[in-house]
Amino acid sequence: MTLADEVVAQIASAADADVASQLARYFQVRPGGYGEGDVVVGVRLGELRRIARPYARRPFDPDDWLPLLRSAVHEHRLLALVAMATRSGVGDEIERTLITRTYLANTAHVNGWDLVDASAAPILGRYVRDHDRSVLDELARSESVWERRIAIVSTHALIRAGESADTFRIADALLDDPHDLIHKATGWMLREVGARVSQDALRAYLDDRAPRMPRTALRYAVEHLDADERRHYRALR
Known part of the structure; x- marks a missing residue:
């Protein structure tokens, strides 16, 4: 089982339909809303951070995280960004550069205000301090x-x-x-x-x-x- 498969399974296990309904309204996934078309399964950020924690101890490998970052499911993308942000803070310059390049190449999938706010400063902001x-x-x-x-x-x-x-x-x-x-x-x-x-x-x-x-x-x-x-x-x- 790949890392992405493990994470998807854990998110599915934590999903809550009532939370999904609340988040769908919050992120305006309705027609005409700024999150139109997004898929929300109902896992809050705190739980996503908990799930991400052990995986974020591993050095960043785009092959592990791109399936999640490019997923149609909002929580998959958010968890991937949380893990990338964590690694950007603890990895060396080479790893930080790889994370930032991956981030910039995939901004089309950083398409929600919470996704941006969880990732922009700890990934791109941290990088440009020295670049x-x-x-x-x-x-x-x-x-x-x-x-x-x-x-x-x-x-x-x-x-x-x-x-x-x-x-x-x-x-x-x-x-x-x-x-x-x-x-x-x-x-x-x-x-x-x-x-x-x-x-x-x-x-x-x-x-x-x-x-x-x-x-x-x-x-x-x-x-x-x-x-x-x-x-x-x-x-x-």
Whole structure:
């Protein structure tokens, strides 16, 4: 039995129809929703992390994980990404590079906000801390909402390292984005800059950009500022 077969069997054993119904609504798999056509079997992230844990102790081999990453089942893809993210944090430079290349070659399957949020920073963000960051700009220009979300959420790893320039640059590239999922992610990352790097840097950014920022992005960005400042920046909008 292959690794993928073992994982699929464990996910099937843990699947719950009631949870599947809840997750289907949450991820909008309905017709016209952003997750339209996805298949959800009903396993929550915490349980997927538990299942993934022993497999993530093995060095990354794309042949093990690509059948899961390319699966029609949402939880298969999420577990594969969780394992890849874990290995990216513990493997050497060669393994980290292989994981990142595999990730970038398969972004079509990182097609849900939870899939992006579980993987972008620990895989791509961690990698670009020590490598060329232009891939973030390329993803920010993508027609895919998921690749654009990968671009901004990846900067969380840089924020954690005390950097904000890349977040501001990618936020600028996404300032006029039409999708609410991008507004939320951009506001989230800006809020993280204020929380982890510098509130003054966040204020300087908002002083200039708040008048044109989408309302949702601005609301997320100012959440950790005091009440007077929140009112000030919302009034600019």
